[in-house]
Every structure is written in C-alpha cells, then in structure tokens.
Amino acid sequence: MAVLPELGLVRSGDLDEVLATVDSDHAPYAGGTELVPAMGLGLRRPEAIVDLKRVEALQGIVVDAEFGTATIGAAVTHRRLSDHPAVREHLPTLAAAASRVGNARVRSTGTVGGNLCFAEPRSDLGCVLLALGATAEVRSAEGTRTTSIDELIVGAFETSLTENEILASVTVPFEPPGMSYWKLQSYERPTLGVALVVTEDQWQVTVGAATERPTRAVLAAGDAAGLAAFVDRLEFSDDMTGPPDYKRSVLRAHLGRTLGAAP
Numbered sequence: 001m002a003v004l005p006e007l008g009l010v011r012s013g014d015l016d017e018v019l020a021t022v023d024s025d026h027a028p029y030a031g032g033t034e035l036v037p038a039m040g041l042g043l044r045r046p047e048a049i050v051d052l053k054r055v056e057a058l059q060g061i062v063v064d065a066e067f068g069t070a071t072i073g074a075a076v077t078h079r080r081l082s083d084h085p086a087v088r089e090h091l092p093t094l095a096a097a098a099s100r101v102g103n104a105r106v107r108s109t110g111t112v113g114g115n116l117c118f119a120e121p122r123s124d125l126g127c128v129l130l131a132l133g134a135t136a137e138v139r140s141a142e143g144t145r146t147t148s149i150d151e152l153i154v155g156a157f158e159t160s161l162t163e164n165e166i167l168a169s170v171t172v173p174f175e176p177p178g179m180s181y182w183k184l185q186s187y188e189r190p191t192l193g194v195a196l197v198v199t200e201d202q203w204q205v206t207v208g209a210a211t212e213r214p215t216r217a218v219l220a221a222g223d224a225a226g227l228a229a230f231v232d233r234l235e236f237s238d239d240m241t242g243p244p245d246y247k248r249s250v251l252r253a254h255l256g257r258t259l260g261a262a263p
C-alpha cells in the first residue's frame, strides 16, 4: 500500500480565504477520488491540500427558469446532481449520465468540479456538458472569468486553469429537444461516449472518453459526408479499453444506427 507523504490540510468555509491559499503547492480538492490516488502514485506532490467541500458558495444548484439555465457548484457531487429534481426535469441527460458515473462511492464523494478539473479523458460529464453548451465560472483571488468547456479542457489531464484558479461553477442551458447520450463501458470508466442533439435541420455530435478531450461537430442534418469526415479526423486513444480502429468502428456503428446515415 502506498504511504502518502506528510501533507498539510487547509479547511475553510470562506471562498476568499480558499482563493488566497490555492497555488502550485496548495492543491484544491473536493472528493479526493482522483487526487488522493494520484498522490499515492507520486504523480502529484502538493505541500497541502485545500478542502473545497466546506465552501457554501461551491455547493449550490441554482435553476433560473426565466433564462433556462442551471448553475451547478463545482463541489456538487454526482449523486446530488443526479438526484436533484430540477436537474432531472430540465437536464435529464446530464442527470442520467451523473447517475451512471463509476460506482456508488465515486458518485457520493466525486464532484462535478473534480471531474472537469482532473480532465481524465474517460469522463461522461465533459462530453455531456460540452454538448449542452455549458460555460464554466473560474475564480481566483484576482477575479472571475467565464470560459467554455471546450476552452477549459484542453487535453488529457490538462485544463486551462492556472495554479491559483479554481472552477467555481458551471452554467448549463436547459436540455434541448432531441438530445441523447450513449456510452460504451466495459471497465469502471467509459470507453466511448456520444452525445447527440438531433433536430430536423441539424446534427450535433459530441464524442468523448475515447479521445483526449471531448470533441463536437455541428453538421447540417443528413450530411453523411461531413459526419464521415468528422469521424475520420478524430484521434482515438490506444489503451486497455481497445485500439483506435475498434473505437472508430463502434462510433460509426452507433451513429449509423442512431442517425440512419453510415459515416
């Protein structure tokens, strides 16, 4: 069993205090489901970890019916997200995806913010939130900025956050009609995730888990050539979940079956 080196713990319910503390030696954490194993493997060596779970401002789920959005605090767990009545009503695909994350332990302790900020490619939430057009509120002691999910997750295990920034929340427009999410999963995490928003005029296809970061294409409905070009361009990972050709074939089969067009 790996023994963690001596480590400081910063706990505060005050967001400003947390923001003043976070830096390259003071890593934020919420559920610890990714950070603790990463420290055990020696991949992360902060001097101290900064608990985000006690910060009320990171815990909310606020629904704005007038603007048709839900703002979800970064420290909201997968379980709270999937059980929230308004999320289930207005964002059913997101709620369903959160309800199927990992296992019961990960769903009760792992958070939306931890999922996005660890940027492990084999994630459901990044794919679904990109498909929904969510925006992220990023905070630091210097101020606040808003960014898209596409700009937040820039690669495998890589985000655009600086060392003194945290993700505070994501704001998600209510789910549009014609949305679905399907995943292939043989192990604990997804092998391939596909979010679709299909209307009479448009196909919006977002692919995640099998690529370094979720990737979206917006095509005219029926554009089989455009769909094929998008699938051909995707760079699939080669790992224990299967080789790139396998993932590409599964994606083609799923899109062919769902959209009625063989890419």
Ligand SMILES: Cc1cc2nc3c(=O)[nH]c(=O)nc-3n(C[C@H](O)[C@H](O)[C@H](O)COP(=O)(O)OP(=O)(O)OC[C@H]3O[C@@H](n4cnc5c(N)ncnc54)[C@H](O)[C@@H]3O)c2cc1C
Residues within 6 Å of the ligand: 027, 028, 029, 030, 031, 032, 033, 034, 035, 036, 052, 074, 075, 100, 101, 102, 103, 106, 109, 110, 111, 112, 113, 114, 115, 116, 117, 118, 120, 122, 123, 124, 125, 126, 161, 165, 166, 167, 168, 188, 189, 190
């Ligand atoms: C066994 C297992 C199965 C899983 N299966 C799935 C699955 O099926 N689908 C899926 O989508 N995911 C899956 N996951 C990933 C899971 O969703 C994440 O582990 C969880 O959401 C991480 O949240 P956390 O709060 O525990 O993160 P932590 O471990 O606390 O933090 C993770 C990283 O993010 C940083 N961080 C955390 N919060 C913030 C913040 N607000 N701002 C800035 N940085 C922050 C930390 O510094 C750390 O680097 C699985 C994980 C495990 C362990």
